[in-house]
Amino acid sequence: MAGQEARHRKSKGSSQRGNKSTSPFIEEDEFEVESHSCTWTILKIFVLVLFASFLILILLPSPIDPISHRFPEAPALEGVLKPNDILSKAQHLYQNEVLGPESIVIKGDHMYTGTADGKILDIHKGEIRVLARFGQEPCGGFENEPTCGRPLGMRFDNDGYLIVCDAYLGLHKVNVATGDVHVLWPHTAPIDGELAKLFNAVVIASSGMIYFTHSSTRWDRRHFRFSILEADMTGRLIQYDPVHNTTTVLASGLSFPNGLELSRGEDFLIMAETTKARLWKYHLSGANKGAMEIVNNNLPGFPDNIQKSSSGGFWVGLAAVRSRDRFSMLEFTAPYPWMRSLMAKLPQEVMMKMLPKYGLALEIDQSGKIIRSLHDPTGEKVGSTCDLADKDGVLYLGSYYSPYMGKVYLTQQTKKS
Incomplete structure (x- = not known):
């Protein structure tokens, strides 16, 4: 059992x-x-x-050798900087016909601009023609940009010639009737013993004297982000005398000097210093002749080109926005060179995505005070403002990367005092 x-x-x-x-x-x-x-x-x-x-x-070794610096607390978007939707209403002109129209100059019925593929364009009543080219083809690529050329700042002189700064190839004079090109100051010619790597903005006085900025002696236009991340201080303000074919350094030790404009009385220059988000005034005459002063030390963005406004002030384009209520990687890392050394190793596309998506343009008065602001809070229509030119109540917007030109109608409602 x-x-x-x-x-x-x-x-x-x-x-x-x-x-x-x-x-x-x-x-x-x-x-x-x-x-x-x-x-x-x-x-x-x-x-x-x-x-x-x-x-x-x-x-991996970093391509840059950054220095420490600090920004003041960014301004709040209130008062004259209160957000609006003016830039959100912008039209896109010449879609895919103009690539990166950096600077815009209007003369009569003609509009002139330079593009990323090395062309100077003449736009007349909607028709686009290639006026000139400084470099050699092929064009349109990262590797060939230095030989193709990249036209940036441009203005007309008293004789009707278009004076153009090409980022790589130097200062040029263009006959807008024939397209003939004459080199004024080649990129191979040193300025006070140093070669300019990035020719940028230009203005011409009634006397014929030419003033221009070059943003760096270290970095060319393809690597301008390195110059800004590094806080490179090799930029200069230059005077060019076309009669004697000489250059004079008016100011040095600048961190990416950029946009430039003459006052209406031609007694001073207004200059943008992009890396530091501020504006300078350089006195050309009077008791302070030759002196420089900061007229706005805390812009709500990183300034690009400057042009006279039809209402008596100056337009200031902003390549990227900065404000008290928005995180800015550039501001956060400014005191920490090691962080910017790491950032410089990232692809440029990644660095671009770190920038806030917000379109903003400013109008300032003669003293540098902001008197008007135009916004696209979404950045969908206008992601940044490189240059601004207004005529007959219309504001035209340039861009160093967009495949179009912007157009905004200015009304009395947009004018703030």
Whole structure:
């Protein structure tokens, strides 16, 4: 009997073990274990790849040697800077016909601009023609930009010639009737012993004297983000005398000097210093002749080109916005050179995505005070404002990267005092 019970218990145990091995619940447990194991393997691989990427980022040498600097607290978007939707109503002109119309000059019924593919364009009653080209084809690529050329600032002189700063190829004079080009100051000619790597903005006095900025002696236009991340201070303000073919350094030690404009009385220049988000005044005459002063030390963005406004002030384009209620990677990392050294190793496309998406343009008075602001809070229509030219109640917007030109109708409602 005892043997039978033992055999019964053994048989029952065998039956239970057999049932356990075929239970669907046990199979689910085994599947979950395998699933968790697979998840952990993927997670480990991801962490290893992330760690390896970070290690490579740390070990790779940085292309820049940044210096520490600080910004004042960014202004709040209130008062004259209160957001509106004026730029949100912008029209896009010449879509895919103009690539990066950096600077805009209007003369009569003609509009002139320079593009990313090295062309000077003459736009007349909607018709576009190529007026001139300073460099050689092929054009339109990162590698060939220095030989193709990149026209930036431009203005007319008293004789009707279009004076143009090409970022790579220097200062030029263009006959707008024939398209003939004459080099005034080539990029190969040193200025006070140093070569300019990035010719930028230009203005011409009634006397014929030409003033221009060059943004760096270290970085060319393709690498302008490096100049800004580095807080490079090799930019200068230059005077060019076309009669004697000489250059004079008026100011040096600037961090990406950019836009430039003459006052209506030609007694001073207004100049943008992009990296520091501020505006300078350089006195050309009077008791302060030759002196410089900061007229706005805390702009709500990083200034680009400057042009006279029809209402008596100056338009200031902003390449990127900065405000008290928006995080700015450039401001946050300004006191920490090591962080900017790491940022410089990232692809330029990644760095561009760090910029806030917001369109903003300013009008300032003669003293540098902001008197009007135009906004696109979404950045969908106007992501940045490079240059602004107004005529007959219409404001035209330039861009160093967009495949179009912007157009906004200015009304009395947009004019703030």
